[in-house]
Amino acid sequence: MRAVVVRAPGGPEALVLAEVPRPRPGPDEVLVDVEAVGVNPVDAGNRADPSWAGLRAPYVVGYELAGHAVDSGEPVWALLPVRGTTRGALADRVAVPREYVAPRPPELHPIVAAALPLAGCTALQVLQRLPLPAGSWVFVHGATGGVGHLLVQLARSCGLHVAGAGRPEERRRLEELGVDLVVDRAEPAPVAAAARRLGAELDAVVDLVGGRLASSLPSVREGGQAATVVDLAGDLDLAIDRNIDVHGVLVRPGRDRLYELSAAVSSGLRPHVTDTYPLERAADAHRRLEAGRVGGKLVITL
Numbered sequence: 001m002r003a004v005v006v007r008a009p010g011g012p013e014a015l016v017l018a019e020v021p022r023p024r025p026g027p028d029e030v031l032v033d034v035e036a037v038g039v040n041p042v043d044a045g046n047r048a049d050p051s052w053a054g055l056r057a058p059y060v061v062g063y064e065l066a067g068h069a070v071d072s073g074e075p076v077w078a079l080l081p082v083r084g085t086t087r088g089a090l091a092d093r094v095a096v097p098r099e100y101v102a103p104r105p106p107e108l109h110p111i112v113a114a115a116l117p118l119a120g121c122t123a124l125q126v127l128q129r130l131p132l133p134a135g136s137w138v139f140v141h142g143a144t145g146g147v148g149h150l151l152v153q154l155a156r157s158c159g160l161h162v163a164g165a166g167r168p169e170e171r172r173r174l175e176e177l178g179v180d181l182v183v184d185r186a187e188p189a190p191v192a193a194a195a196r197r198l199g200a201e202l203d204a205v206v207d208l209v210g211g212r213l214a215s216s217l218p219s220v221r222e223g224g225q226a227a228t229v230v231d232l233a234g235d236l237d238l239a240i241d242r243n244i245d246v247h248g249v250l251v252r253p254g255r256d257r258l259y260e261l262s263a264a265v266s267s268g269l270r271p272h273v274t275d276t277y278p279l280e281r282a283a284d285a286h287r288r289l290e291a292g293r294v295g296g297k298l299v300i301t302l
């Protein structure tokens with residue numbers, strides 16, 4: 001069968017389409033015929049440098065997939081751990097530990113389903129960490145991105161008000177996603193700009209870009225919330241002075257969260273798939289992701 005293997009870490013060209021033996025599932029694994037695989041920044045990160053993920057080449061990247069269980073024919077999706085996974089999703093067949101696979105929402109095309117597990121579970125996990133009553137204001141850095149555009153939808157469905165920054169040409173898209181207050185991303189302090197427009201400090205800030213928390217904290221209210229999925233860069237002392245809870249979030253895969261994601265899909269959550277690539281062009285998908293401005297998700301089809 002085919003798999004996209006990293007034999008030596010490096011740029012997108014490190015992704016090599018190879019023939020590999022079919023996996024033999026263990027007793028606690030589900031053999032899945034893969035139909036589509038979502039692309040995420042962590043794929044590129046682990047391709048270029050596997051040390052954070054604790055990998056040694058050769059390994060296969062790709063952590064979210066939609067497909068069919070070989071035994072039952074059931075449509076499934078799965079989210080694999082982004083650390084320690086050597087037999088990733090970019091293969092015709094994957095033996096997935098049972099705890100990471102679940103039935104997928106029947107209303108979604110496999111390409112659309114494959115775009116959801118990683119970014120969707122991350123967005124759910126971030127929101128679950130923030131104890132925000134309905135009506136609270138949350139500022140999202142990176143609201144148009146893979147995680148961001150799902151987090152905005154989920155936040156709105158929890159009754160939160162969302163502020164976000166984008167380029168002027170992204171205003172309409174952000175508003176359509178559900179962002180209530182759009183500020184220009186070129187502003188030196190977009191959260192402060194949002195607070196000025198609201199006439200009040202924000203209840204929470206979420207950093208999906210990196211390096212955005214320190215400059216955001218002055219505009220988060222005393223006792224508010226801050227979360228990041230990227231880094232804790234800069235001087236965060238203000239979190240102490242203002243009793244702001246700071247959350248570092250790493251997506252944790254699991255069946256239960258996939259069921260929660262299915263429920264969110266039933267309530268209307270939809271990813272935006274910007275583009276698809278066949279397996280042979282996985283390297284082009286990585287190039288596109290790393291060039292930025294994807295405005296949603298890229299999906300590799302099998």
Ligand SMILES: NC(=O)c1ccc[n+]([C@@H]2O[C@H](COP(=O)([O-])OP(=O)(O)OC[C@H]3O[C@@H](n4cnc5c(N)ncnc54)[C@H](OP(=O)(O)O)[C@@H]3O)[C@@H](O)[C@H]2O)c1
Nearest residue numbers: 041122142144145146147148208229249250251292293294
């Ligand atoms: N901790 C976890 O478990 C976890 C899970 C998922 C993702 N992540 C991390 O979270 C980050 C976002 O992931 P993603 O899948 O949403 O990536 P993505 O689809 O590439 O989205 C990134 C977003 O950040 C925006 N952005 C990039 N540079 C910016 C800048 N200088 N100023 C303002 N906005 C900027 C992008 O806009 P443009 O591209 O238009 O510039 C885009 O909206 C990545 O670093 C990823 O590794 C962590």
